[in-house]
Amino acid sequence: MWKRLCESPVLHQRVTQIKTTGADGGDMETVDTVVWALWAMLPAYIPNNAAVLAGGGRPIDGGRTWGGRRVLGDGKTWRGTLIGTAAGTLLALGLTQAAPGVSAALGTDLPTFSLRAGLGLAFGAMLGDIGASFLKRRTGRERGAAFPGLDQLDFVVGALLCAVVAAPSWFTETFTLPVLVVVVVATPVLHVVTNGIAYLLGLKNEPW
Numbered sequence: 394m395w396k397r398l399c400e401s402p403v404l405h406q407r408v409t410q411i412k413t414t415g416a417d418g419g420d421m422e423t424v425d426t427v428v429w430a431l432w433a434m435l436p437a438y439i440p441n442n443a444a445v446l447a448g449g450g451r452p453i454d455g456g457r458t459w460g461g462r463r464v465l466g467d468g469k470t471w472r473g474t475l476i477g478t479a480a481g482t483l484l485a486l487g488l489t490q491a492a493p494g495v496s497a498a499l500g501t502d503l504p505t506f507s508l509r510a511g512l513g514l515a516f517g518a519m520l521g522d523i524g525a526s527f528l529k530r531r532t533g534r535e536r537g538a539a540f541p542g543l544d545q546l547d548f549v550v551g552a553l554l555c556a557v558v559a560a561p562s563w564f565t566e567t568f569t570l571p572v573l574v575v576v577v578v579a580t581p582v583l584h585v586v587t588n589g590i591a592y593l594l595g596l597k598n599e600p601w
Contacts, residue, residue: 437552443480444473481515513559521551545581
């Protein structure tokens with residue numbers, strides 16, 4: 394695994410970028426890292442939105458309760474999970490096809506996705522959101538109630554954990570420490586902004 398990692402052209406490109414970036418190129422390197430990070434996370438950003446649009450279907454918990462409260466609630470359904478996972482995976486494959494052209498247009502490298510990587514990110518995002526619903530029910534929060542921090546990063550944690558299990562070499566090449574920092578910092582901001590817009594447009598019942 395380590396031999397393949399060291400010989401990886403993607404890793405070589407990233408190391409070369411870092412080595413050749415001087416004081417004047419620092420800002421550009423930061424922009425490249427942000428673009429790389431957001432592109433890499435797109436298959437994880439989409440699934441939960443696709444699941445909401447799919448709507449309805451049989452709840453995953455089947456209406457069961459635990460301690461007098463629903464295990465997950467009506468918001469987490471088999472249909473939504475399947476469609477969300479499929480949407481994220483298909484997006485990953487589409488991004489892989491688009492990466493060369495977009496990279497050339499932007500003048501920066503962009504990651505591509507194997508099927509395992511795309512599936513790991515997409516399903517992991519759904520799994521993280523399901524886990525958050527479970528924690529919300531256990532702490533007495535109803536469906537749609539805010540849970541600061543967890544609401545913004547639940548799907549990120551799930552996506553990254555599943556991706557590292559499904560495609561460990563790809564994960565190590567793609568999510569370097571600077572990229573992970575960007576993901577953790579930028580995702581909550583994007584989450585707040587996009588959900589606020591969706592709320593103002595009447596697409597969400599809560600602005601979080």
